[in-house]
Amino acid sequence: NAGVTQTPKFQVLKTGQSMTLQCAQDMNHNSMYWYRQDPGMGLRLIYYSASEGTTDKGEVPNGYNVSRLNKREFSLRLESAAPSQTSVYFCVTGVRDPRETQYFGPGTRLLVL
């Protein structure tokens, strides 16, 4: 049981390059989220998927797209990376039930030059 996995762990991009961050979970959770964490800003929601086949914007969606490929996988794509997207990205899963909690992936550290 791997929990929540993310790839890659680290990435350096040049401005304008594209990349996809991958997230997979084996906990059979319905909801999945992508957050970014920046110093002084805390964790901010980029996009989320309440269930397979649905996605919605969060607080800071500009410059990102997502795909909920199936129940297990939720990817985040940067089409044209900008230095402002330098951050640590966390994939989080959680059953949409107030008695359950959220589980974090290990994070992807992205540097855009």
Added chain:
Amino acid sequence: RKEVEQDPGPFNVPEGATVAFNCTYSNSASQSFFWYRQDCRKEPKLLMSVYSSGNEDGRFTAQLNRASQYISLLIRDSKLSDSATYLCVAAGGSYIPTFGRGTSLIVHP
């Protein structure tokens, strides 16, 4: 104004001290509350859930005050290993978790 507010600290306390953090939330529809611990350059990990009746886990006690819309975390007999950032989380009716920016705790010898 962020939906979940925390004092960023740092709280600098000696070993053995008792320290308390508060966290306020603005969404009165919030139903689920949690405290997470985050070590430097690591992902947040669940410390404890916060129930209406309050809950205790060893040296840690969490309380919820719905009337004033805040949750608290009390750490007794602080250890060096308690040094970390503590994040509070509130989830509303849509169960989208909103995180506070975190409170930094430094426990020194």
